[in-house]
Amino acid sequence: MSESGLGGWTGKLLRVDLTRRSIAVEDLDLTWARDYVGGRGVAARYLFEEVDPRIEPLAPENKLIFATGPLTGTNASCGARYMVVTKGPLTGAITTSNSGGRWGPELKFAGYDMILFEGRSERPVYLWIFDDQLELRPAEHLWGKGVFETEDALRSETGVADCAVAAIGPAGENRVLYAAIVNEKFRAAGRSGVGAVMGSKNLKAIAVRGTGAVEVARPEAMMRAQWEMKRDLQAAPLTAQGLPEYGTLALMNVINEHGALPTNNFQQAQFERAEKISGEELRATRLASNKACFACTIACGRVSRISDEGVGRYAITMSTENWKHATEGPEFENAWSLGADCGIDDLDAILKANTLCNDLGMDPISFGATLAAAMELYEKGVIDDSQTGMPLRFGSGEALVAMAEKTALRAGFGDDLAQGSKRLAEKFKRPELFMGVKGQEFPAYDPRAIQGMGLGYATSNRGACHLRAYTVSAEIVGIPLQVDPRATDGKAGLAIAFQNISTAVDATGLCLFLTFGTTLEHIRPILTAATGIDLDDAALVRVGERIWNLERLWNLRAGFTAADDTLPRRMLEEAIPSGPAAGQVNRLGEMLPEYYRERGWNAAGEPSERKLRELGIA
Amino acid sequence: MAALDRALRLDPAKCTGCKQCELACSWVQTGAFQPSRSLIRVHVFDEQASYAPYACPQCSEAWCMQACPVNAIDVDQQTGAKVVIDGVCVGCKLCVIACPFGTIFYEKQTDRAAKCDLCAGDPACAHACPTGAITIAEVDPGAWLVAFGKRVDSAYRKAVDGEGAR
Numbered sequence: 001m002s003e004s005g006l007g008g009w010t011g012k013l014l015r016v017d018l019t020r021r022s023i024a025v026e027d028l029d030l031t032w033a034r035d036y037v038g039g040r041g042v043a044a045r046y047l048f049e050e051v052d053p054r055i056e057p058l059a060p061e062n063k064l065i066f067a068t069g070p071l072t073g074t075n076a077s078c079g080a081r082y083m084v085v086t087k088g089p090l091t092g093a094i095t096t097s098n099s100g101g102r103w104g105p106e107l108k109f110a111g112y113d114m115i116l117f118e119g120r121s122e123r124p125v126y127l128w129i130f131d132d133q134l135e136l137r138p139a140e141h142l143w144g145k146g147v148f149e150t151e152d153a154l155r156s157e158t159g160v161a162d163c164a165v166a167a168i169g170p171a172g173e174n175r176v177l178y179a180a181i182v183n184e185k186f187r188a189a190g191r192s193g194v195g196a197v198m199g200s201k202n203l204k205a206i207a208v209r210g211t212g213a214v215e216v217a218r219p220e221a222m223m224r225a226q227w228e229m230k231r232d233l234q235a236a237p238l239t240a241q242g243l244p245e246y247g248t249l250a251l252m253n254v255i256n257e258h259g260a261l262p263t264n265n266f267q268q269a270q271f272e273r274a275e276k277i278s279g280e281e282l283r284a285t286r287l288a289s290n291k292a293c294f295a296c297t298i299a300c301g302r303v304s305r306i307s308d309e310g311v312g313r314y315a316i317t318m319s320t321e322n323w324k325h326a327t328e329g330p331e332f333e334n335a336w337s338l339g340a341d342c343g344i345d346d347l348d349a350i351l352k353a354n355t356l357c358n359d360l361g362m363d364p365i366s367f368g369a370t371l372a373a374a375m376e377l378y379e380k381g382v383i384d385d386s387q388t389g390m391p392l393r394f395g396s397g398e399a400l401v402a403m404a405e406k407t408a409l410r411a412g413f414g415d416d417l418a419q420g421s422k423r424l425a426e427k428f429k430r431p432e433l434f435m436g437v438k439g440q441e442f443p444a445y446d447p448r449a450i451q452g453m454g455l456g457y458a459t460s461n462r463g464a465c466h467l468r469a470y471t472v473s474a475e476i477v478g479i480p481l482q483v484d485p486r487a488t489d490g491k492a493g494l495a496i497a498f499q500n501i502s503t504a505v506d507a508t509g510l511c512l513f514l515t516f517g518t519t520l521e522h523i524r525p526i527l528t529a530a531t532g533i534d535l536d537d538a539a540l541v542r543v544g545e546r547i548w549n550l551e552r553l554w555n556l557r558a559g560f561t562a563a564d565d566t567l568p569r570r571m572l573e574e575a576i577p578s579g580p581a582a583g584q585v586n587r588l589g590e591m592l593p594e595y596y597r598e599r600g601w602n603a604a605g606e607p608s609e610r611k612l613r614e615l616g617i618a
Numbered sequence: 619m620a621a622l623d624r625a626l627r628l629d630p631a632k633c634t635g636c637k638q639c640e641l642a643c644s645w646v647q648t649g650a651f652q653p654s655r656s657l658i659r660v661h662v663f664d665e666q667a668s669y670a671p672y673a674c675p676q677c678s679e680a681w682c683m684q685a686c687p688v689n690a691i692d693v694d695q696q697t698g699a700k701v702v703i704d705g706v707c708v709g710c711k712l713c714v715i716a717c718p719f720g721t722i723f724y725e726k727q728t729d730r731a732a733k734c735d736l737c738a739g740d741p742a743c744a745h746a747c748p749t750g751a752i753t754i755a756e757v758d759p760g761a762w763l764v765a766f767g768k769r770v771d772s773a774y775r776k777a778v779d780g781e782g783a784r
Contacts, residue, residue, distance in 0.1 A: 074651050075641035075746065102637075109652065185664070213652035219645065230638075230748055244634075289667035292636035297748035299634035303667035326665050 007217030008070025008530035009033060012112045014134065016127060018201050019060065019119030023127075023134045028113050034533055035616060037507035038113065039069035040096045041547040043085035046116060047094060048550055053558035057089035057193070058175060058200040060120035066107070066166075066206070069509025073108030073214040073294075074222065076526045077229045078511035080104055080294035088192030090177045090366065090420050091439040091463040093555045097180075097194045098467070099166075100293035100511060101187035106164040109210025121202040126167075128158060129208040139204035144170060146359040147182045154207045163209040169361025171408040172199035176418040178366035178441075179408075182358055186301075186328035187293065190363040192440060192462050217532025225526040229518060230297045236517030238479070243300035243513065244290050246279030248332035251444075253278045258476055258485070259579030260449035261336065262442065264343045264394045265372040266435045266570055269446040270579035273345035277335050281347060288326055298513060302329055310348025314401065316355050330354040330364070333466065336444035337368025342375060342400060349397025353404045360408035366420055369441035371403055373421035373433050374413075382428050388413045432569050438463035438560070447571050449581035450475050452483075452491040455591045458565045459495065461551040467512060469498040479516060488587050492594035497541075504544035546615045549599075549607050553617065562605035565592060623698045625676040625757050626658070626734065626741060632751035633669035635662040642746035646737060657723065657734045658743050658752075671751060673743070674721040674734040676700055682733065685716035690731070699736040707731050 013028045028042070036042045043065040055061040064086045071079040082104030088095030107115070110129050124139040142150050151165040166183040172195030179195030180188045189195075216222045233239040242250045255261045256274035263271040275281060282304060291301030305326050306314055316327050330338065330350055334357070338350045357364040371392070377383045378392040385391060389412045392399050406414030416424050421441055425434040436442050440463025447454030456469030466472070471494050475485035483494065501520065505512055508527055520537045528534055535543070566572075571586045596603060600611035607617075640656035647655050658673035680700050683691040690707035691700055702722075709729040713722050722733040734741075736754065744752040 075638060075645065077748075109654070211652075211654035213644075213648060213650035213655075215650040219649050223642075223645065227745070230746075234748065290634060291664070291667070292634035294637055295641060296634075296636045297638060299636065299748075303664065326667060328664070 005217070005532065006030060006033065007215055007532050008074065009038065010108060010111050010113050010214070014112050014115045014129075016115060016117045016136070017119050018117060018121040018125070018136070018203060021121070021136050023136065025112075033070070033531070035543065036547060037069065037504070037527075037543050039067045039072070039081065039083045039507045039509050040085065040098075040503065041507035041543065043067035043083060043114060044094065044096070044547055044550050044554070046114075047085055047087075048554055051087065053087070053554050055087065057087040057092065057197060060201070062087050062197055062200075064117040064194070064197050064201060064203075065114060067114040068104045068108055069507055070531050071527060072509030073105035074216060074530055075226050075295055076510060076530065077226065077233055077295065077297040078293070078514050079509050080296060081506075081509050081511055082107065082189075083506060084181055084189040084194045086194055086197045087558070088194065088462060089175070089196045090191075090193040092558060093192075093438055093462055093560060094551050094558075095192035095194060095462045096506065096551075097189035097191050098506060099181070099183055099187050099189040100296070101164070101184040102294040103164040103166050103183035103187070103208065104509065105294045106208045106210050108214050109212050110208055111210065111212050115206065117201060117203060120200065124202045124204050126154065126203070126205040126207060129206070129210075130158075130160060130163070131209075131211055142204050143173060146170065147361050148185050148359050150205055151185055154205060158207055160209045163207045165205055165207045167205035167361070168195045168198045168203075169359060169408065171360045171362035171418075172196055174408065174410045174418065175199050176362050176408060176410070177420045177423075178363040178370075180357075180361050180363050182361050186358050188358065188363070191365065191465065195361050216530040218529040221529035222526065225522075225529050229522045229526060232522060233297055233514070233517040238477070239298045239513070239517030243298050243516070246283055247290070247300045247302045249279030249282055249302070249330065249335055251279075251332045252335060253280065254476065255445060257580070258449060259576065259581035260446045260476070260485070261340055261444065262435070262446045263340045265341060265369075265376040265433065266442070266446065267376065268578065269449055269576040269581055271340035271343075271345075274340060276345040277339040277347050277350060279332075286347065286351070291328070293511070296511065298517075300513065302331075304328065304351060306348050306351055310346075310351075314348045314352035316352060327351060327355045328358075333443045334364040334368070337365045337372070337441075338400060339368075341368055341372040341444075343394030344397050344400055345395070346397040349400055353400045356401065356404040356408075360404065362408055365443055366441045367404065367407060367417070368400075369435060370417050370421040370424060371400065373425055373435065374417060375399075376433055377425070377428055377430060380430075382430055435568055435570065436464040437567065438564050440464045445472055446576065446581070447567060447586045448576050448584045450485045451488050451586060451591070452485070452494050454567055454571060454586035454588050455491055455495045455595060456498065458567055458588055458592065459499075459595060461548065461555055468502060469495045470502065470512070471495055471498050473498070473516070480519065486581075486584065488590040491591050492598050495591075495595060496598055499548055500541050500544035502544070503547045504540050507543060507547060542615070546617065549611065549615055550617055552607060553612070556606060562603070565605055623676050623678065623757065624736065624739070624754060626673050626736070626744070627753045627755040627757055628671045628673065629751045630668065630670055632749045633660065633671050634749055635660055635669040636748065638746040638748060639671065639743035639752055642742040646742045647732065655725065655727075657721070657732060672719070672721060674700070675719060676734075676736070677719070681716040681718065682713035682722045682731075685712045687712060694735065697736045697739040700733065701735040702731050702733055
């Protein structure tokens with residue numbers, strides 16, 4: 001427990017100056033803890049105070065923050081998350097990339113809430129944390145190695161086999177603009193290029209082991225609140241059966257049936273062979289087990305293997321173990337980007353490419369979506385084999401697997417793919433083929449078929465993202481209530497509610513998937529018991545709103561304007577050609593002005609003085 | 619047939635590796651969340667998709683009890699659990715050496731031995747487990763050894779006699 005008597009937080013921040021190679025243990029500014037809670041919130045506040053929004057994302061002046069929340073490392077269901085906060089090179093906006101596993105809890109047990117990296121090391125290093133033992137160690141011998149080999153090497157050379165490792169692979173080293181930071185080999189802070197920032201700092205990995213305690217303010221209340229949370233998660237269909245049995249991949253058939261599954265770079269919104277890459281297919285043919293992150297009582301993780309027929313083409317050999325074909329994934333978003341968006345129905349190719357993305361350390365969503373844009377360029381005759389080195393046709397699993405490796409290494413055409421689809425499409429003079437917002441590729445939901453997602457994508461602070469306002473939950477799944485995906489009425493309020501609540505959940509250290517089975521009425525008591533700060537539901541939503549506005553303000557100062565809150569022309573003007581949502585476009589214009597108004601922002605999308613005062617943001 | 623005792627029945631096939639049991643156990647021990655102090659442990663073998671929870675099987679031989687020079691380990695008459703008696707244990711670690719399962723621990727914070735005492739018959743880990751992988755049950759503490767021995771035996775024969783041998 002921190003010295004202030006508040007629980008959940010350790011109250012300590014590690015400040016690591018990579019230029020000077022110094023490590024300082026500071027008191028976390030807990031005056032921010034009440035207003036911003038932790039994780040995404042407190043880290044955003046640090047970035048806001050310390051980093052000029054106009055800097056180059058890959059310059060030493062950028063800072064890279066790893067932040068846990070007060071519930072990370074407690075027994076709160078799904079309290080495993082940490083957030084990586086920095087200026088993202090893919091977008092130029094603030095990014096907040098979230099990961100699970102057990103790296104975050106391990107950092108808490110070592111005694112720290114956050115790590116803040118600044119500067120740039122002259123030579124490759126990794127950070128070793130074993131309780132109060134803190135060291136920057138040489139990592140030349142790990143540079144160039146994949147995430148898997150790096151993790152195995154660090155477990156061995158630290159002599160602490162059960163340490164948790166967050167690392168970058170070649171993609172981060174080579175500054176692929178959507179490089180990821182990967183922990184426990186398959187959990188990733190995936191989007192916006194946080195791995196490239198880590199690479200630009202010559203930081204290969206952070207290995208951590210903690211044996212200390214996370215203390216909470218009201219232990220008895222905490223146990224009771226968690227017991228209720230677990231009970232209710234086990235009573236809700238999605239968190240009790242859907243996610244454990246099929247993983248997030250349960251969504252493949254659902255989204256496809258609604259005609260909202262973008263296919264061939266959003267040229268269609270239904271994939272006729274979606275069933276072949278669905279959660280049902282994975283479970284029937286390739287699933288070895290489900291798997292939980294730390295403290296998770298849902299366990300949506302997939303431990304899977306290549307099918308017998310697929311082994312000849314796409315063998316996966318994990319580096320140290322003798323089970324040759326076991327891997328993890330794919331999640332729904334990845335199976336979509338590496339699958340339907342590229343017209344690929346070969347689950348083995350998807351598993352192979354997904355494994356490569358984890359090992360090479362890059363975001364499968366942006367990689368798959370960028371390849372999809374390249375495939376459209378290729379099929380339209382804009383580029384040919386002389387540039388790409390091989391045919392890039394929709395449906396080609398061979399191209400998918402080959403290009404994953406080339407992209408991470410920036411070899412051949414991979415160097416263009418490594419820039420993301422916005423820069424790729426601009427280079428070949430077809431900027432309209434970039435499917436995303438603020439430089440970041442869309443995830444797996446066509447905003448023409450699900451109106452609220454369009455508004456959520458357009459206004460997301462870190463570019464197109466499904467985790468900032470998952471209105472799919474209401475518009476398709478019916479949680480917490482069913483609304484019409486085709487309507488624009490009320491979507492401004494819906495997107496704002498989802499944005500505020502999701503942001504608040506992100507600040508606690510909990511996983512967003514909790515919200516499929518619980519509400520703020522579950523989350524608030526457990527947060528209150530842990531921290532000792534009494535918050536009502538409205539105050540918790542207000543925390544989310546405050547963080548959202550702070551991120552927005554930072555982006556405005558970075559040079560973003562209302563003109564960036566938009567969607568590609570294809571989404572706004574080209575109707576979906578066929579399927580249940582045929583004929584629809586996204587009607588962003590009907591929703592955005594109302595969104596600004598309800599946010600308390602002016603027509604230029606700027607938070608009013610009054611709103612900022614009300615939220616206590618200077 | 620050995621006498622039936624109460625013990626934790628652990629089902630690795632149901633385990634997802636979430637470690638809620640470790641969190642609950644450490645809370646019972648310390649009032650905080652500290653898996654390094656948990657008396658039940660889960661080993662996670664990701665690449666085999668295998669999770670191995672383990673805790674004291676409350677075995678009838680109780681070598682920890684036999685090894686203890688000061689009689690600090692006794693059988694709880696109500697639950698049948700072998701328990702470390704506060705104030706008697708002197709922290710000599712002989713029990714840790716004697717236990718073939720590795721499920722009694724020396725704790726430097728308290729300078730004494732600690733082991734699963736079945737929470738007076740209502741184990742916190744079983745409550746915390748989301749999948750029912752941990753239950754408290756009347757078990758023959760030696761029974762799993764027989765099945766395990768058969769598996770080891772058959773694996774050994776396979777290795778020696780070649781694939782397909784029985």
